[in-house]
Structures are given as structure tokens and as C-alpha cells.
């Protein structure tokens with residue numbers, strides 16, 4: 001007898017996207033609804049927490065309704081409700097968590113609280129059909145930069161992380177300094193395409209002997225460079241700055257990943273987090289991994305940024321592992337990876 | 341009509357059930373505990389203890405504001421998800437009106453107030469006439485200092501209720517503070533008032549309500565101020 005199909009409803013509201021999705025058996029995406037707030041926050045130059053929360057409460061139920069309708073699955077047929085409970089903006093998280101708990105309660109369905117970062121890692125199971133633990137994951141987002149070994153579906157070991165600015169944070173801060181619009185990461189990437197990445201030699205902080213990262217020195221170097229030119233009344237070669245800055249960050253990320261791949265002997269590395277959408281990073285890490293006999297897997301663009309598919313996929317493996325939450329589940333804005 | 345009421349607009353976490361005009365059960369906690377952790381467990385216990393099947397609820401009523409922004413969203417997200425799941429209509433009732441509903445007494449002006457932070461208060465005025473509650477003055481944000489004069493201007497006996505504790509001493513003579521037992525939000529009032537307001541209306545909405553914030557976010561206010569200043573400096 002074949003096993004029963006498992007349908008997970010995923011819900012995500014940790015930052016500026018309200019999202020819901022239905023995923024079958026952890027691999028088949030039946031719906032992926034995302035209501036983005038990027039344009040709402042743009043005039044403020046970044047995400048405004050209270051405005052984000054207001055948008056989430058406006059969109060949460062319509063998005064969930066649409067996800068179920070598009071998947072053509074009734075609530076009654078859902079096996080569990082998975083929701084991001086951290087890390088993220090507390091007020092934003094609370095909207096998704098509250099809706100998810102009430103759905104679970106009203107429909108007598110199991111509730112699964114999911115770590116947003118683990119969700120990003122698990123998006124890769126949809127990209128590499130044959131991907132199985134153990135593998136290495138480079139998590140790069142606005143709040144995180146870390147190298148993580150996924151030992152099995154439910155065990156993660158962090159080997160190193162950022163000591164100051166996350167990679168995505170450095171992207172955003174430099175973008176803002178250069179007067180680029182929010183969100184800054186994609187803007188830097190676009191600008192870098194027209195620049196020379198060898199034009200300016202920015203530092204590549206390697207922290208020898210450690211798997212940790214540090215990007216605040218690099219960020220300051222870029223800001224000082226721009227400031228210096230401005231003081232002299234010289235024009236800032238924005239495209240070259242963007243290209244050279246991006247190249248410096250990517251160099252560090254790739255070299256550190258290579259070292260860990262060699263040390264652990266792992267044959268697969270996956271990219272996770274918002275910055276994983278960066279094409280230059282994908283290309284550099286793919287060839288960097290190949291140099292040390294490993295393979296890079298990264299999510300499709302739509303699954304690189306925040307979405308609920310990844311929450312449903314992570315939820316599926318927690319469901320299989322009987323890891324459920326009770327109705328006291330609360331938002332945890334500073335949830336660490338591997339902590340549940 | 342079996343109605344479930346939820347109020348998380350203030351520090352009080354309140355859930356209650358009523359059927360037609362009959363209060364059935366209420367579970368209210370006023371100990372500063374987080375709504376997010378407590379609300380659904382409280383609902384679960386309400387149904388377990390009463391033996392009422394949650395699938396029999398016919399109407400969902402939620403306190404929609406003014407109040408704590410986060411509290412309002414927790415209550416509304418919960419209410420919407422329940423209404424949606426059970427395919428029952430959802431009504432939002434004004435938090436201040438639900439407070440006035442706690443004291444069904446004619447001949448006095450009821451002045452429910454809620455703390456709007458930084459010395460400000462949400463205030464509205466209500467009056468009962470022939471068993472119905474009417475709004476005399478719609479909600480506004482006033483400072484604690486202004487409150488007394490606003491109330492005196494009506495030349496009527498006034499009863500304040502709600503979050504008046506911080507300004508009790510500054511209230512003028514002739515203004516009475518309601519007993520604490522009827523001063524805090526009650527989910528029974530939310531449920532009964534919600535049912536009254538729902539009756540006779542074509543309401544088939546499961547979601548789509550917005551919290552009654554009254555105030556915009558601070559970021560929006562600052563942004564607008566900056567635009568005004570920029571416009572001025574351009575002149």
C-alpha cells in the first residue's frame with residue numbers, strides 16, 4: 001500500500017512579504033502566493049515595522065484563501081499548518097502566527113512552528129530533486145551570513161557566522177549610501193553589471209583560522225572611498241564601486257565555503273536567503289564549488305526571496321519527524337538556526 | 341445565534357460565548373500576559389469547559405479598536421481565521437463602544453477611555469436610550485489634561501471607564517469613575533454587541549476588516565512632516 005499524500009499549508013509573514021502556499025509531499029508546489037510590500041516601504045528607504053504589520057493583517061487571509069483555491073485543496077484536506085515564527089519583525093510574525101494558530105484550532109489540524117532560515121535552506125529540496133543531507137548551506141540574507149551543515153533533515157550544525165554586519169545588510173547599507181532605492185541588494189547587482197569589478201581593490205576580510213565572517217570593515221572601506229572622492233569634488237564611479245564591492249563580498253563567501261567544503265568533504269553546497277538570488281554569487285560559488293569537487297544547488301529566483309513554499313517544505317519534514325507546536329506558540333524575532 | 345467574542349485590544353485577554361441575548365461563558369485574564377501565547381489556549385478551554393462544539397458557532401465578533409496595534413492584529417487575525425474556517429460571518433465592534441456596553445444605565449454620559457500612549461487617550465462618548473446604546477461623540481485622541489474640560493462641557497453626569505487609572509486624580513468633581521469590574525473590556529459585551537450590530541445586515545464576510553487604528557504609524561507621520569518642511573524650504 002502506498003503512503004498517504006501529505007498536504008502542508010505554509011504561512012510566512014516575517015518581513016515585507018505576506019505569503020501562503022500548499023505543498024504536496026514536501027516536493028510538489030501546488031500554490032505559491034506572495035503579496036509583496038516592497039513599493040510600500042520604498043519611500044521610507046527600508047522596511048517600516050508598523051507599516052509591515054498593517055499590510056500583513058490586510059493581506060494574510062486573502063493570501064491564504066488564494067493559496068488554497070489555487071492548489072484546489074480544501075482546508076479539511078490539509079494535514080498540517082506550518083508557519084514562520086522567527087526570526088523576523090515581531091509584529092509582522094505575530095500576524096502569521098495568530099492566523100496559523102486559529103486555523104489549526106478551528107480545523108483541528110496540527111500546528112508546526114518553522115524557523116524562517118531553515119525554510120530558506122529547505123527551498124533547495126525543490127531545486128535539486130536528488131539533494132539529500134548531509135550537505136553544506138551558505139545562508140546569506142539581510143540578517144544572517146552563516147555556514148551550516150545540514151546533517152540530516154532535522155539536525156543542523158553552524159560552523160561559522162557573521163560577527164558584525166550580515167552580507168545582505170552590507171549590500172543594503174552601501175546601496176543606501178549610494179542613494180539607490182530599496183531594496184538595495186538587487187540595485188547593486190544591476191549597477192555592478194555595468195562596472196569593472198577590478199577597478200577598486202576593497203579589502204577581503206578572511207578572519208584566518210575561523211569560519212566566521214566580518215563585513216563591517218569592508219563596508220567602512222567602501223563608504224570611506226566614496227566619501228573621499230566626494231570631499232575632493234570628484235565624481236564617484238558608482239558602477240565600478242558596486243562591481244568592486246560585490247566582488248569583494250563574493251570572494252570572501254566563496255573562499256570560506258571552499259575551505260569548509262574541503263575540511264568536511266561534503267559534496268553538495270546550497271545557497272539560502274535573500275542574497276542567494278544574486279546571479280554573480282551563484283556563478284562564482286558554482287565554479288568555486290566545482291574547483292573543490294563539489295556541486296552548487298540554489299533555489300529558483302522566486303524561491304530565493306521570502307515565500308511560503310519553503311515554510312511548507314520545512315514543515316513537511318518536521319511533520320514527518322513529529323515535531324509539532326502547541327497553541328502557546330509565540331513569535332521569536334531573534335530565533336537562531338537549529339533552535340526550535 | 342451562537343456568537344464567539346474576542347477582545348485583545350488592551351492588556352486584557354478576553355473570550356466569551358453568548359447565544360441570542362444570553363451570556364453563556366466568559367474567560368478573561370487581566371494579568372499582563374501575552375495575548376499571542378494565551379488567546380488560542382483560552383479559546384480551547386472555553387469550548388472544552390462548556391462542551392460547546394466550536395463548529396456550531398454562527399457568528400464571530402471581534403473588538404476592532406482603538407487599542408494596542410499589536411493586540412488588535414492578534415485578535416483580528418485569530419477572528420478572521422476562525423470565521424474563514426467555519427464559514428461564518430465576522431463583525432468588528434468598536435472597542436470603546438463595547439466598553440460602554442458594560443454599563444447599561446440611562447441618564448448618564450458614558451466616557452470610555454483607553455491609553456493612547458505618551459499622555460494621550462482615546463475618548464468617545466455614549467448614552468443609553470430606551471435600551472439602545474448611542475454614540476454621542478465619536479472617538480478622538482485627547483491629552484489627559486484636556487479630558488476633564490471636554491467632559492464638563494456636556495453639563496451632564498459623566499461616568500468614565502476603561503484605562504482611567506493614571507488620570508483619576510485630575511478628573512473634575514462630578515465625573516465618576518466606574519467600578520473596576522465593569523471598566524475592563526469584556527468579551528461578552530463584544531459578543532452581544534456584535535450580534536446586535538449583525539442582525540438584519542447582509543454580512544457574509546469572513547475577512548477583510550481592518551483594525552480601527554485611528555492613528556497612522558509614526559514613520560508615516562514623520563515622513564509627511566518632512567515633506568511639508570521640504571515644501572516650505574522650497575518656497
Ligand SMILES: [Zn+2]
Nearest residue numbers: 141273274306
Ligand atoms: Zn528571508
